[in-house]
Amino acid sequence: MKLIDKGDVLTVTEVKELGANNSDAFRDEVKAVLPNGFRTIEIDLSQTSFIDSCGLGALIAIYKYATGQNGSVAVRLLNPLPPVQQIFELTRLHRMFEIVRRDPA
Amino acid sequence: MSRARAQSAPCAQFRYLLACDLEQVPTARRAVRRFLTEQGLHEEEISACELALVEACNNAIQNVREEGSSRPVEITVLCTSSKVEMSVNDHTPGFDWPDEITLPELESERGRGLFFIQSFMDVANYLRGKDQNSLIMHKMRCHQEHRHTAGAASLHELQQRLEDTQQVVSDMARELCFRTESLCAIFRCSTQLARSNDLGEFARQLLADLLHITAADWYVLRIVPENGRDLVRFAMSSDVEVPEIMPLSHAGRNIPIEVQAALRRREMLFGPRQPLSPSDPLAGVGASVMGVTQPLIANDEVLGTLTAGKKNWTTPFSPPQAKVIQTFADFLAIQIVSARLCEEHVRNRLLAHDLELARNIQRSLLPKSLPQLRDFGVAGFCESAREVGGDFFDVLQLSDNSLLLVVADVMGKGVPAALFAAILHSLIRALPEWTQKPSELLARINWHMYQDLSAVDMFATAQVALVNSKKNQMTVASAGHCPVLVVQNASTHVTSISPEGMPLGILPTTRFVDEVFELRPPCRVLLYTDGLTDAPERASTTDRAAWSAANPVLPSQERLQDWLLGSLSRERSAAQLRDELASELARGRGEGQLRDDQTFLIVSENDSLDAENG
Numbered sequence: 001m002k003l004i005d006k007g008d009v010l011t012v013t014e015v016k017e018l019g020a021n022n023s024d025a026f027r028d029e030v031k032a033v034l035p036n037g038f039r040t041i042e043i044d045l046s047q048t049s050f051i052d053s054c055g056l057g058a059l060i061a062i063y064k065y066a067t068g069q070n071g072s073v074a075v076r077l078l079n080p081l082p083p084v085q086q087i088f089e090l091t092r093l094h095r096m097f098e099i100v101r102r103d104p105a
Numbered sequence: 106m107s108r109a110r111a112q113s114a115p116c117a118q119f120r121y122l123l124a125c126d127l128e129q130v131p132t133a134r135r136a137v138r139r140f141l142t143e144q145g146l147h148e149e150e151i152s153a154c155e156l157a158l159v160e161a162c163n164n165a166i167q168n169v170r171e172e173g174s175s176r177p178v179e180i181t182v183l184c185t186s187s188k189v190e191m192s193v194n195d196h197t198p199g200f201d202w203p204d205e206i207t208l209p210e211l212e213s214e215r216g217r218g219l220f221f222i223q224s225f226m227d228v229a230n231y232l233r234g235k236d237q238n239s240l241i242m243h244k245m246r247c248h249q250e251h252r253h254t255a256g257a258a259s260l261h262e263l264q265q266r267l268e269d270t271q272q273v274v275s276d277m278a279r280e281l282c283f284r285t286e287s288l289c290a291i292f293r294c295s296t297q298l299a300r301s302n303d304l305g306e307f308a309r310q311l312l313a314d315l316l317h318i319t320a321a322d323w324y325v326l327r328i329v330p331e332n333g334r335d336l337v338r339f340a341m342s343s344d345v346e347v348p349e350i351m352p353l354s355h356a357g358r359n360i361p362i363e364v365q366a367a368l369r370r371r372e373m374l375f376g377p378r379q380p381l382s383p384s385d386p387l388a389g390v391g392a393s394v395m396g397v398t399q400p401l402i403a404n405d406e407v408l409g410t411l412t413a414g415k416k417n418w419t420t421p422f423s424p425p426q427a428k429v430i431q432t433f434a435d436f437l438a439i440q441i442v443s444a445r446l447c448e449e450h451v452r453n454r455l456l457a458h459d460l461e462l463a464r465n466i467q468r469s470l471l472p473k474s475l476p477q478l479r480d481f482g483v484a485g486f487c488e489s490a491r492e493v494g495g496d497f498f499d500v501l502q503l504s505d506n507s508l509l510l511v512v513a514d515v516m517g518k519g520v521p522a523a524l525f526a527a528i529l530h531s532l533i534r535a536l537p538e539w540t541q542k543p544s545e546l547l548a549r550i551n552w553h554m555y556q557d558l559s560a561v562d563m564f565a566t567a568q569v570a571l572v573n574s575k576k577n578q579m580t581v582a583s584a585g586h587c588p589v590l591v592v593q594n595a596s597t598h599v600t601s602i603s604p605e606g607m608p609l610g611i612l613p614t615t616r617f618v619d620e621v622f623e624l625r626p627p628c629r630v631l632l633y634t635d636g637l638t639d640a641p642e643r644a645s646t647t648d649r650a651a652w653s654a655a656n657p658v659l660p661s662q663e664r665l666q667d668w669l670l671g672s673l674s675r676e677r678s679a680a681q682l683r684d685e686l687a688s689e690l691a692r693g694r695g696e697g698q699l700r701d702d703q704t705f706l707i708v709s710e711n712d713s714l715d716a717e718n719g
Contacts, residue, residue, distance in 0.1 A: 017131060019130060019131060019134075019159060019163075020127045020130060020159075020163040020166075020167070021127040021128050021130055021131060050134070050155070050156075050159075052156060052159045052160060052163065052218075052221070053160060053163075053215070053216075053217035053218045053220075053221060054163065056214075056217060057214035057215055057217075058214075060211075060212060060213070060214045061214050064212060064214075083149075083152045087156075087221075090221075090224060091208060091217055091220070092208065092211065093211065095211070096211050096212070
């Protein structure tokens with residue numbers, strides 16, 4: 001996983017898998033850098049081949065943290081692969097997250 | 106930790122032992138994905154299977170307790186042309202599979218695992234067992250892609266497949282054999298046990314079978330005796346030398362493995378990876394010894410340990426063999442409990458038999474019929490609180506005109522009290538020269554009984570009354586006993602005669618006093634023990650008045666006196682009075698059990714037709 005600081009935007013990329021074994025670390029790492037004045041977090045899921053219920057839990061925790069207290073940070077999920085997209089739809093989380101499809105910048 | 110084998114269609118099996126560690130889950134997932142890809146599953150089916158499998162494995166690892174964490178999660182995947190069957194065996198305490206699985210709130214971070222399993226699988230069954238649960242999931246194959254057909258396969262491939270299939274069948278047959286042999290051994294030995302009721306022989310036979318089934322070389326069975334402090338050798342292989350007793354109170358380092366298993370209540374493995382401490386008694390079994398110690402637990406109580414092992418660690422126990430050892434340990438625990446219950450039952454029956462015997466002896470001490478005087482009738486009553494008590498009465502005819510009445514109460518109840526009552530009874534009859542003088546009689550009895558009574562911290566109270574009808578007088582002496590009650594000649598009050606005297610067995614030499622009293626018919630004399638008037642034992646002295654007021658049915662001292670006074674106005678024989686008072690006492694007792702022995706002797710003036718049975 002890689003965190004890229006683009007001024008207003010924090011981009012999280014190179015997330016290969018998001019499961020019970022790494023979801024806590026993923027969540028804590030993102031939460032740790034969040035207070036640095038970002039207005040948007042973009043989590044690039046284009047390389048994420050697998051996600052389980054714990055991985056979803058980590059994304060929800062980040063979303064709650066980012067939008068919760070100040071409500072100022074937007075969370076975007078970029079280009080999820082079809083199986084992951086299917087999981088978001090099945091769990092109706094596509095209604096909570098802003099899921100964006102666009103070519104990598 | 107993994108053990109995988111893949112076969113080709115039509116029925117391919119894949120097994121994987123997943124260490125109880127979340128970090129290992131992705132490796133297992135990728136291994137299963139590879140296997141399913143080889144079987145020609147569609148990507149969509151593979152994704153569904155791997156997600157359901159990962160959720161099952163996460164649950165198995167996240168919910169495990171310490172005792173299950175050393176055991177791997179067993180994954181088995183069977184793939185046929187029409188479906189995939191995955192089973193995940195965990196060692197968690199298990200949970201109740203919900204009737205309905207719904208999505209949690211959008212913002213909830215947890216609670217979607219079972220939802221995924223249900224959504225992506227066609228069938229999901231959760232089977233709960235002892236120490237192990239199985240989640241069995243089926244996924245029907247929609248996208249069938251028969252990559253392998255018999256026609257296209259080469260002879261070599263076919264041979265390879267045949268060999269693989271034979272291997273699967275042979276593995277399954279071996280496992281089935283273990284189970285069958287265990288069951289047979291258990292049935293065979295149980296039948297033997299039912300015949301002989303010899304737990305030692307039963308255990309030796311059962312464990313000889315265990316060695317055979319598990320290919321173990323040796324065993325040691327230890328049992329915790331009822332004191333709960335030690336592990337005591339109960340049975341073992343003939344070529345093993347281990348100490349007979351090992352205290353369970355071991356502290357510090359180098360605790361023997363058997364003691365550890367008992368204290369930690371879980372199986373303990375030893376072998377090349379977990380070597381025994383050199384000071385462990387089992388280390389002496391062999392230089393490269395390996396094995397497992399299972400605690401025997403029933404009703405949450407550690408009853409012992411079963412250790413089975415091999416002298417050479419080149420061939421460790423297979424999982425089915427380890428399972429058989431555990432099954433035998435569980436079974437032995439049940440048998441030990443059952444044997445102990447059986448022993449206790451026999452002990453209780455023996456005790457009941459002893460008490461019944463003592464009761465018969467004590468009953469035989471009470472006179473069958475009471476001697477009567479021409480002018481006075483006597484009747485007696487004795488009811489024991491337990492099978493045998495310490496109360497008794499006796500009536501001795503000294504001459505045509507005189508009777509000696511005795512009522513005594515040995516402190517306590519049960520067999521010891523009854524034994525002293527028997528001694529006291531014999532002494533009274535053995536000292537005829539002193540019967541004319543009650544105080545002297547008591548002094549002699551005290552002198553004879555002091556040593557025996559004081560040696561066991563017991564004592565007795567007694568009352569002796571000599572009734573002389575010719576002189577119309579009564580001489581009373583008391584050894585710390587309750588008073589003799591007398592009413593006579595249209596009197597309006599009860600006279601309470603209570604001469605001074607210590608209970609028997611307190612001091613080696615004690616002086617007793619004779620009190621002489623004139624008897625003018627009509628009259629009633631009552632000698633009794635305190636069981637007639639005492640409040641329940643738990644009531645303190647200050648509570649007794651309140652207790653008596655609240656329980657008007659039971660006679661207090663005053664009520665007993667009132668009853669006696671009232672009886673004077675009715676023409677009653679001693680036997681009739683005895684029956685009246687006995688039914689009063691029964692009424693007072695109600696349904697409850699008698700708290701103390703109740704004994705009394707009642708004297709009433711009458712004609713001598715009142716010959717009476719005690």
